[in-house]
Amino acid sequence: MKRLLMVGLLALLLVGSVWLVKQRPTGVALVQPIRGEAIEAVFATGAVEPALQVMVAPRVGGRLAELLAEEGQMVKQGQVLARLETAEVEAQLQELNARERAAQLALERAEALVAQKFVAASEADRARAERDAVRAQIARIQAQRGYAQLLAPTSGPVLRREAEVGQFVAAGQVLFQIGGGTTLRVSTEIDEEDIARVAVGQPVVLRAAALGAAVFEGTVDSIPPKGDPIARSYRVKVKLIDAPAALRVGMTVDANIIQARRSQALLLPVTAVQSDQVWRVMEGRAQPVPVQRGATGHGRVEIRSGLKEGEAVIARPEGLVAGQRVRVAP
Template identity: 50%
Template sequence: MVVLVGLGLLAVPAIAMIWWQWPVRVQTALPMRGPAIEAVYATGTVEPTVMVSVAPRVGGRLTTIAAEEGQQVRRGQVLARIESSDLDQTIEEMRAREQLARAQLERTRSLVEQRFVAQAELDRTRTEWLAAQAAARRAVVQRDYNQLVAPADGIVLRRDGEAGQFVPAGQAVFALACCAPLRVTAEVDEEDIARVAVGQTVMMRSDALPNRLYEGRVADITPKGDPVSRSYRVRVRLIDAPAIDAGPMRSGMTMDANLIVSRREGALLLPNRALKGDRVWLLAQGRLKRRSVVKGTVGTDRTEIVSGINDGETVVLSPPDALREGQRAHGIPASADAQSSAALASR
């Protein structure tokens, strides 16, 4: 029994030594070369470059709807009418007064020629006739306000009104797009706006069109930001912008936009999960060693490494905290999950 206990005590250090020297299994990967892209992330909305709202100048009840959403309209075309029976009566009244004033003018002119009345009376009746004419024209113009007409050639994007509905003055009934293709308006955080400039390339994607990638250029930047949202409006001109009614891109869609700040070809890229702060673990000749690196562009999946490691060196992915310098390890190459071609930075 004493001999067995002694042998057991001798086996404990041996087992501990074997466990200590036993190679740890780690997942590994090699650095890759590709473009490192630094970009500013923003969300935007697709909209027409030129959009016009059509609203009545006077309130009233809609009697006729003459245009529907998606319809092409011409300049001057009547889109809707508002009830105007009271104005019709006013026009008839003004025209009757104009006729009376004209007749009075003719009689006065005849009396002046016969020298029964003075010239001043003719001047007065002429003035009354001109005033009656102006009042009749004004009544016609006011009735024309009850017609909503297209201000330019375009397409009806939206209609907010039905026959019989009361519409207050100034409330838009139609939204028209005309004269120019679609564009994207993005909101850029004030912390990033200093890195945005006119002419920058913008790459965009929409959840509604997951298989499409759109390219554009920064067209203009609003000079004044929104103090509430702390953002600046940036308008992006689409390259090969589709027509407003062509699809599949449609006005109102939300776009995820990356405004390209810089692009470096052939950069050394590492998966983000290989980094512990500014350090990585390397596996060389079956042993682990830790090394400091200098990072460049930090992307969502990969990070640019400016210095610290070289091509062909094996790095450990998701290194455990228990790794030790010089520890023996067995590397398991990670599957080439995504040979990403870019490191895209949001800030």
């Protein structure tokens, strides 16, 4: 009997202790909203690229015999980038040159016979036409031999090379991508859900990880009419304004396309806002207060309505329930 009584007392003490713990006020810290600039923006990632990009492709097909430019190399306009094999073309030229010499001799004989009135003048005309036809074929083959050399259409860095020696390439197949000029731009990928909020001319704030915390500005320059249905994104071009001298082609960039800027907005730390509500201390108890959120950025949330300046809220309301007893930590 005594043992049962002791067990009962211990159970009562345990329940009482739990109840006392639950009734003990939870310590919380308060934070007041501050005034600052709120920025609504569409976030995107991208890369730096030349504003002018030129694709280089052969006009005729053939096997690559020589590559004379590497990725990253600076080339000058007219510089040879690659050569295709020309053995077959050279053989055709030899054959046509022989035919041209024979046609020239036939024309000279025909002209001599016409002068002696042994044959009609039309014989010389026919021989001349045959010679001219061979010469036209020679000019065409010589042009093809010239097409076997790929020349740089502009001066600039080789951004990409898409072939190797020995590879057969088709006419029109892009082998080199060259950046022209010194002007840079940023190519960003915008999610299809955000593209409706982007317009040409909008300001853009950019940051390149390679340049540390430095930021620079630009504007939306172009938006394609068609997106990528697989990636579900649109490639938007950003024109740079006073780009840093250290910015290089290929650097990755974070871009914020500015939708709106509001000065003197009411801002709270993001930790103080949960599920579109903040928590206030009212008569020693935690009470949720619904608010309208605005822009979010740099660890702060804009409060559009539901809270006034000077009204303190709980800094970290995780785990609180409505009506829970709390005490403000000093």
